[in-house]
Amino acid sequence: xxxxxxxxxxxxxxxxxxxxxxxxxxxxxxxxxxxxxxxxxxxxxxxxxxxxxxxxxxxxxxxxxxxxxxxxxxxxxxxxxxxxxxxxxxxxxxxxxxxxxxxxxxxxxxxxxxxxxxxxxxxxxxxxxxxxxxxxxxxxxxxxxxxxxxxxxxxxxxxxxxxxxxxxxxxxxxxxxxxxxxxxxxxxxxxxxxxxxxxxxxxxxxxxxxxxxxxxxxxxxxxxxxxxxxxxxxxxxxxxxxxxxxxxxxxxxxxxxxxxxxxxxxxxxxxxxxxxxxxxxxxxxxxxxxxxxxxxxxxxxxxxxxxxxxxxxx
Ligand SMILES: Nc1ncnc2c1ncn2[C@@H]1O[C@H](COP(=O)(O)OP(=O)(O)OP(=O)(O)O)[C@@H](O)[C@H]1O
Ligand SMILES: [Mg+2]
Numbered sequence: 001x002x003x004x005x006x007x008x009x010x011x012x013x014x015x016x017x018x019x020x021x022x023x024x025x026x027x028x029x030x031x032x033x034x035x036x037x038x039x040x041x042x043x044x045x046x047x048x049x050x051x052x053x054x055x056x057x058x059x060x061x062x063x064x065x066x067x068x069x070x071x072x073x074x075x076x077x078x079x080x081x082x083x084x085x086x087x088x089x090x091x092x093x094x095x096x097x098x099x100x101x102x103x104x105x106x107x108x109x110x111x112x113x114x115x116x117x118x119x120x121x122x123x124x125x126x127x128x129x130x131x132x133x134x135x136x137x138x139x140x141x142x143x144x145x146x147x148x149x150x151x152x153x154x155x156x157x158x159x160x161x162x163x164x165x166x167x168x169x170x171x172x173x174x175x176x177x178x179x180x181x182x183x184x185x186x187x188x189x190x191x192x193x194x195x196x197x198x199x200x201x202x203x204x205x206x207x208x209x210x211x212x213x214x215x216x217x218x219x220x221x222x223x224x225x226x227x228x229x230x231x232x233x234x235x236x237x238x239x240x241x242x243x244x245x246x247x248x249x250x251x252x253x254x255x256x257x258x259x260x261x262x263x264x265x266x267x268x269x270x271x272x273x274x275x276x277x278x279x280x281x282x283x284x285x286x287x288x289x290x291x292x293x294x295x296x297x298x299x300x301x302x303x304x305x306x307x308x309x310x311x312x313x314x
Contacts, residue, residue: 003030005065005157005188006051012059013046013212020046022212024060028190028205030156033183035203035220036192037303042209044192048159051190052082065156081155083146083163091135095126095145098134102152120148124178140171147178158182160191164198176201196299206299208306216306224297227305230269231257232278235291238263245287252281269294 006028013021021043028034036044049055051062053073061068067075089098096117103113121130124144129137134145143163150158160179164172172195179202183189193199199206200220207217216223236242242265246256249267254274257266267278275294282289 004028005030006034006063006190008051008060008062010060011047011050011057011062013043013050013055014058019212021050021057024207024209024212024214026207026214026217028188030188031183031186032204033179033189033191033202035199035206036190036209037194037196037199037206037299038192038209040194041211043212044209045161046212047209048082048161048190048192052080052159053077054082078153079156080159081150081153081157082159083143083150083161089134089142089145089149092133094129094131094133095137095141095148096121096130098145099148099152102149106153116152120151123181124148125174138171140167140174143167143171143175144178147175151182155187157188157190160189162192162194165194172198196303200299208303210306216302220299223299223302227297227301229297231266231295232269232275233264233266233293233295234278234282234289235264236282236287237290241287244285245282248281248285248287249278252277254278254281263290 004027006026008024008026011021011024012019024047026034036047038044046055050057051064051069053069053076056070063069064076065079067079069076090101093101099117099120100113103116104110108116121127124147126141126144126148129141129145134142137145147163163179164175167175176198179189179191191198191202203220205217205219206223207214209215216226234245236245239261242259242263245265246259249256254267254277257268259265267274269275279289279292
């Protein structure tokens with residue numbers, strides 16, 4: 001991996017009796033997005049909190065932008081931004097005032113802080129809300145303000161803890177586009193989410209946490225390939241044709257799925273040659289194919305497959 005910005009080795013974090021993180025290792029390359037998936041209590045926020053130096057690890061090590069989160073926490077904080085699951089902007093102040101205040105707290109001059117606030121208000125599309133108190137914002141505006149607040153310092157690495165939870169589909173898409181823009185400009189992002197489609201859209205790599213452990217990791221494509229099945233579904237016009245086709249395909253060692261009440265039959269695709277083979281076999285027997293669709297596995301299938309395989313939860 002070129003220039004990893006985050007390197008985590010055998011990280012553990014316990015809160016009393018609770019092992020919130022157990023033996024977590026991972027690396028995140030510069031300008032890439034790591035998606036962290038898992039059920040409630042899986043350890044997502046804890047992982048982000050340790051990396052953002054909000055809480056120390058119990059065992060193992062983590063480096064962010066080359067700096068150790070325990071020994072050089074202040075250095076780490078100079079390179080990161082964070083939006084937490086529980087946001088930190090001041091409700092009683094306007095969006096613009098919040099951004100200026102954060103800039104001032106980070107050591108900018110009054111003028112620098114104002115210029116940065118202006119730029120963020122415009123790039124996060126908050127112009128209409130700039131002078132209104134944050135308490136009056138909708139959920140989507142509020143989330144954009146949270147993101148803008150985490151970008152005041154132009155951080156190299158951004159931690160987003162459930163950035164779109166509770167947002168409507170349109171606001172969620174807005175936030176996704178903002179994140180994609182930041183990444184296109186070189187920001188490295190760690191994003192926790194309950195939404196599998198969010199990880200699928202934004203993440204270059206994904207880790208699935210369960211009870212504090214990494215139970216699967218890799219590119220979304222790689223993970224999908226592990227549960228594997230692309231499926232071809234043919235519409236044969238009648239249930240009778242489906243029964244004939246299923247018997248025929250079994251003779252050729254293809255394994256058609258269960259036969260339902262409709263006129264469709266699904267066949268798992270194991271190699272690219274399987275689709276033309278299915279069509280040839282059916283055609284040779286005079287079974288007309290009205291329609292053919294090929295379905296790819298989704299990250300959701302991976303999630304469900306792991307769950308069924310006894311993937312432990314709290
Ligand atoms: N400050 C704390 N004190 C005690 N236990 C904690 C603390 N923070 C987290 N935990 C426990 O650690 C485990 C992991 O919690 P964490 O908040 O990291 O999960 P999560 O994946 O972010 O969950 P959610 O999806 O609900 O946000 C849970 O069992 C939680 O109860
Ligand atoms: Mg959480």
